[in-house]
Amino acid sequence: MPHDYFNQELPLEAKRSFIFLSLLLALLFNLLPLQGIMLLLRPDFVAITLLYWSIHYPQRIGMSLAFIAGLAMDVSNSSMLGQHALAYCVITFFGMILHRRLRLFNSFQQAPQIFWILLITQFAIFLTGLLGGSYFPTWYYFFPSVTGALLWPVISFLLGIPQKPKSDPNEL
Amino acid sequence: METVPQFFRAGPSPQVRLFFFALLSILLMVMDARFSSFSGMRQTVGMILYPLQRLAYIPATLFDQAEELINDFHLTKEIANLRQQYFLNQQKLFRLQILEEENAQLRKLLGAAQQAEIKAIMAEILYVPRDPFNRKVTLNKGSSSEIKAGQVVVDDQGVIGQITQVHPFLSEVTLITDKGHSVPVQVARNGLRSIISGAGKNNELELRYLSVNADIEKDDLLVTSGIGGLYPPGLPVARVENIEHDPSRDFAVIICTPIAGVNRNRQVLILSLSTPIPEHPEEAPPEEGPKHTTQQGRRNRAP
Numbered sequence: 001m002p003h004d005y006f007n008q009e010l011p012l013e014a015k016r017s018f019i020f021l022s023l024l025l026a027l028l029f030n031l032l033p034l035q036g037i038m039l040l041l042r043p044d045f046v047a048i049t050l051l052y053w054s055i056h057y058p059q060r061i062g063m064s065l066a067f068i069a070g071l072a073m074d075v076s077n078s079s080m081l082g083q084h085a086l087a088y089c090v091i092t093f094f095g096m097i098l099h100r101r102l103r104l105f106n107s108f109q110q111a112p113q114i115f116w117i118l119l120i121t122q123f124a125i126f127l128t129g130l131l132g133g134s135y136f137p138t139w140y141y142f143f144p145s146v147t148g149a150l151l152w153p154v155i156s157f158l159l160g161i162p163q164k165p166k167s168d169p170n171e172l
Numbered sequence: 173m174e175t176v177p178q179f180f181r182a183g184p185s186p187q188v189r190l191f192f193f194a195l196l197s198i199l200l201m202v203m204d205a206r207f208s209s210f211s212g213m214r215q216t217v218g219m220i221l222y223p224l225q226r227l228a229y230i231p232a233t234l235f236d237q238a239e240e241l242i243n244d245f246h247l248t249k250e251i252a253n254l255r256q257q258y259f260l261n262q263q264k265l266f267r268l269q270i271l272e273e274e275n276a277q278l279r280k281l282l283g284a285a286q287q288a289e290i291k292a293i294m295a296e297i298l299y300v301p302r303d304p305f306n307r308k309v310t311l312n313k314g315s316s317s318e319i320k321a322g323q324v325v326v327d328d329q330g331v332i333g334q335i336t337q338v339h340p341f342l343s344e345v346t347l348i349t350d351k352g353h354s355v356p357v358q359v360a361r362n363g364l365r366s367i368i369s370g371a372g373k374n375n376e377l378e379l380r381y382l383s384v385n386a387d388i389e390k391d392d393l394l395v396t397s398g399i400g401g402l403y404p405p406g407l408p409v410a411r412v413e414n415i416e417h418d419p420s421r422d423f424a425v426i427i428c429t430p431i432a433g434v435n436r437n438r439q440v441l442i443l444s445l446s447t448p449i450p451e452h453p454e455e456a457p458p459e460e461g462p463k464h465t466t467q468q469g470r471r472n473r474a475p
Contacts, residue, residue, distance in 0.1 A: 024224070027221075027224060028224055028227060028228050029228075031221075031224060031225050031228035031299060032228050032231065032232075033228065033229055033232045033297070033298065033299050033300060034300070039300060062183075062189075063186075063189045063190065063192075063193050064193075066193075067193050067196070067197070070197070071217060072217060072220075072221060075214050075217040075218050075221060076218075076221050076225065076299065076310075078308045078310070078337065078344050080200075080201045080204050080205050081200045081201065081203075081204040081210050081213070081214070082196075082197035082198065082199070082200030082201040082204065083197075083201060085193070085196075085197040085200065086193070086194055086197035086198065086201070089189075089190055089193040089194060089197065090190065090194075093186050093187075093189070093190040096186040097186050128201060132201065132205050138373075
């Protein structure tokens with residue numbers, strides 16, 4: 001049985017401006033003033049976007065971009081400077097080293113694996129917060145990883161649209 | 173075929189990069205947490221992010237406006253209600269004015285200091301941190317509206333928190349439920365003074381250092397005592413929820429719930445004492461504890 005990897009079409013190269021734009025949008029989503037249960041469930045859009053780019057275009061995205069996005073997150077989140085930066089670097093790292101393996105699967109099959117990566121990232125934030133003092137979340141702190149993994153197919157579909165190879169009717 | 177050959181990829185390996193950036197961020201964290209040396213950088217990044225934050229706030233504003241539009245249908249009833257309320261309050265206000273004058277007179281007679289006047293600035297909660305366990309919120313007024321670090325934030329029912337970081341157009345409030353945040357309070361019933369601290373949990377505060385036999389009961393109201401000069405006296409802070417007398421410990425475990433809607437409201441008031449508090453008399457012991465430090469207090473105040 002041929003793996004459905006062979007049916008995947010070859011995507012175009014991603015535009016750098018689009019990568020930046022998507023990160024800005026993700027930051028915007030992260031900044032939405034939500035309350036209560038929505039706040040608990042809100043996935044870390046920046047982390048997911050970074051993960052997407054580092055899986056699909058590891059050459060296009062550097063860890064420095066993740067670091068800067070993390071700093072922006074830290075300032076707006078009024079957490080320790082470097083806390084999210086470290087977490088986002090970890091997520092880019094995982095994206096970079098696992099990208100060949102992850103790209104074998106379609107985005108639905110990727111989702112459970114994405115969950116573990118997001119969980120590790122959250123754990124990094126949790127650990128640094130714990131070491132920084134006065135910070136002890138309850139177990140539902142890890143909800144955003146679940147919602148993030150559930151949203152993964154949608155987000156990776158949306159981010160993949162501009163890279164779809166255009167079929168040219170006059171090609172032949 | 174489908175994989176890019178290794179030698180096409182330039183730059184150091186992911187491991188090396190991660191190592192470098194992890195070191196950098198750990199350095200940043202240590203510098204920030206221990207020496208809080210990046211407030212300038214924080215402000216700059218905050219300024220850059222400000223338009224984005226405003227943009228993110230637009231849906232909430234739209235939602236509010238829609239809600240207002242719907243509420244317009246109930247306006248006549250509400251106006252009648254408010255009018256009634258106004259008349260009732262007006263009477264109280266007259267009495268308050270008389271009492272204030274009388275109080276001033278009496279204070280003059282006694283030679284006591286005048287009570288500090290309080291100025292209030294209205295602000296809105298712009299942003300709640302993504303991480304719901306971070307007990308901080310961002311308000312839409314900053315140093316351009318003469319907000320200073322250390323000012324007290326209240327809602328219509330009681331104390332919410334204190335301004336800890338000021339940007340040009342934004343300010344950060346540490347909520348009273350933050351673990352490193354303390355408020356000098358007294359029991360409204362008998363004037364017993366203590367310091368209340370956040371428990372780091374949602375809707376929970378604790379009175380940490382009251383002895384087992386202290387005169388405190390369930391449902392006691394705790395108000396600010398005004399000691400320390402940061403909080404104006406008499407603002408409601410919390411209500412005692414549960415008391416645990418464990419004779420094997422020195423202190424009773426007293427859990428309280430905040431009265432103000434610490435994570436409910438959108439509109440808040442920022443209070444500032446416009447008349448300075450008089451100097452401490454000479455014999456007063458050195459001040460400890462009650463004030464929340466104006467910087468990032470949560471890190472350097474381990475109990």
